[in-house]
Amino acid sequence: MWINDVRVLHIDLTNRKVRLEHRPDLKDWIGGTGAASKLFEELQGHEIPAGDDKSPIIFATGPLNGVLPLMTKVVSIYRSPYTGDWGESHAGGRLGMVMAYAGIDLLVITGKSERPVYLVIGPHSVEFKDARHLWGLDVFTTGRLIRLHEKRASGRRSILRIGPAAERGVKFAGVNVDTFRHFGRLGLGTLMGMKNLKAIVVVGDDSTHFGVNPEYTKFYKEIYDLVVGSDLLHKYHDLGTPQNVLPLNSIKSLPTKNMQKTQFEYAENISGEYFADNLLVRKIACSGCQVGCIHVGLLREQFGPEHEYKYTQVSYDHELIFALGSMLETKTAEEVLKLIDQVERLGLDAISSGVALAWTTEALERGIISEKDTGIKLQWGDTERYLEALQMLAYRVNDFWHLLGEGTMAAAREYGGEDFAAVLGQEMAGYATGPVYYVSQAMGVRHSHLDTAGYSFDQKATEYTPEAALEYIISEDRRRVVLTSLVSCLFARGLYTWDRVKKGLSIIGYEKQAEEAEEIGDEIRRLRWKLKVAMGYDPDNVKIPKRYFETETFRGKPDPEFTNKLIKMYASHIKELIK
Incomplete structure (x- = not known):
């Protein structure tokens, strides 16, 4: 653990070699972003192309992970296949706590497996397991099968996995962490796909200890009382980040219809208040957090004529509601959940996917691209078509969808429409x-x-x-x-x-x-x-x-x-x- 030592686990997928390195000097960079950045420089990650087998993926915890409330995240640093430069993503869930209980402060993955694999990493072991039966499966099916076969330390493990979008090289494919969290945005999932790495299971069934310190106990209580007894984090527990939807809409700050507008006529239908009153079924917290900001909604869909229904639990937040809601003029919260669920299954980044589809819809309206290019007619608010389009994007079914999988601006440069591409880096x-x-x-x-x-x-x-x-x-x-x-x-x-x-x-x-x-x-x-x-x-x-x-x-x-x-x-x- 960071307090006594800094343990860096190196895994080479090409040669199936594992090496544990002790690096107390990395404390000078505190941990997390700082230590991972320094290690990335030492590994010359900036000199290796993103798609190269040697390109490193680094996961890093920090010295306060699990020590104080809300110190719950893990940082991943890599060369982004999306931008070609700095890649950095943060994820919660169980991973930070589990890495500590597995005795790993930083995890470095290099190389490329000859065939699809998943890793099982514990306190004293690393196993390379055949993942050919998982390749091609969606994120949720992959997680379910891994949980079925990996029984060890249930509740004290973290499962990272990718979906079909990452396997096919969509540049903004993410990594699902423990079903409801993600390493998103800059294509970490894409890199795992390039390395034939379908999943990582971290098992934290050991223990950790850093001594008795009365000052620590007193300070922990001070922080804990602020978390649960003040208004500092009330918003995140109550409605969560979807609380932002209506205030942003009221001040002309909610991106709508591919940024043609900043107010959405149906904002109340997709607001945090509507979700909480009608669809919220539970709240979840990352390990080491008392807030419980992960809001999970119930998606109920009929699949048979005699009132046959299936239900799915889907986590939602402001960014997903904006990208798959107002940006596409999706008029109901239930439809937003459908789109989120599709994005999650395919392993796409939700923000990039929604913005990319918004640009595509406007480009079709303007005649910059045609149905011949897309193979589908997209219209604002047409959820069923957007569900199909997400599938086409993830599977890169033709030249247009392949290019859109490189990013919205990549498609705009080829077809035109850079002026209305809602891209900021x-x-x-x-x-x-x-x-x-x-x-x-x-x-x-x-x-x-x-x-x-x-x-x-x-x-x-x-x-x-x-x-x-x-x-x-x-x-x-x-x-x-x-x-x-x-x-x-x-x-x-x-x-x-x-x-x-x-x-x-x-x-x-x-x-x-x-x-x-x-x-x-x-x-x-x-x-x-x-x-x-x-x-x-x-x-x-x-x-x-x-x-x-x-x-x-x-x-x-x-x-x-x-x-x-x-x-x-x-x-x-x-x-x-x-x-």
Whole structure:
């Protein structure tokens, strides 16, 4: 465990070799994002193409995983097949806790298996198991069969698996973690598919111990009481992130109809309130979390004439509701659940899939592409057609769907329609608050809205200038990269202030890291940007598609002069940072 040692497990799929390495020096990078970034550099991941067998996949926990509430995430770092540069995804579920109980702080996977395999990793063993019978199966069937055959440590294991989209090389295929969580967005699932790695089972049936410390007990209770007894995290437990739908809609910030609008006529039908009142069946928490932000809805579908029904439990959140709801003008929550369920089974990234279909629908309307290209006529709000289209996207059934599987902008460059592609580095997240959010996602190191919270600045800033915006972006990036090195859930960003972060580090013996936390945050930022630029990213080439300047937001229609100035200032900061 991080407190006493740092254990790095290396697995070579090509030669089926396993090596355990002790790396206490990685504590200098705290853990999580920081330590994985340093290891990625050492492995020369930035010099190896994403599709190369040697390209590494790194999973990292952090020193506070399982030690304090909401320190629940695992960070994965890799070279993204989607962008060709920095790939970083975070996932919850059981994985962080299970890795700790398996005695693994970082897991490195390289090579390519000769045939499909899945890994079973325990405290003292690694097994390579034949996965040919699983290849081609959907995410849920794969999980069910693995649970059937791998009986060990039920409840203390984590199962990662990919679906057909990843096997076929869709560039934004994700990795399902414990059914309801994911490593999404930048194509980690695609890399696993390239390596013929269908699944990873981590078994945590050992124990861990870091000594008795009265200060720790007192501090844990302080944090716990804030989690369960204050309003800091109430939103996430009550309605969850779908609580955002109606407020964003009311301030013209809910992306709708491929960003043609920012208000959706049927927003109440797909709101967090509607889901909770009519479809919510349970809430789930990641291991080590008291919040329970994973909201699961009941999808009930008739399959026979004599009132024969099947039911499926589907997790939902704001990003999925936006991408497969308002962005496609899906009018009911039940239909949104159908689309989410299809995305999950196929192993696609939900945000990218929804945005890609929105672009496709508009491109068909405009005559830029035809039904001959798509093989299907898509219309806003036509859920049954969108269900078919998702299948075609995952299986890459023809040239058009193959290209769309490279990303929305890849298809737009080939067919036309770049001006209305809702892409900010990758397909946009569910906020149309204004130019600071647009720039912060387009120029973020992993193109994530959560890393710098530009959407928050758009809504709350009193001094709304490019200079103030850049200062805010840098400050949040520094703070949040330390949180993702611990590894904290970013929903706890209001809970874990700098003072509490430093106290948590000090209590486990990381006094030096506590004293230098801000400086370490800047070093991690510098390293990530250096590696991203080394892989070909050029901050001077960032462009915001025309659509974003045409559509009303909370801040009105974005001012091109303001936006371009912020882009140039941000690019200058990146270049200065990595000198």
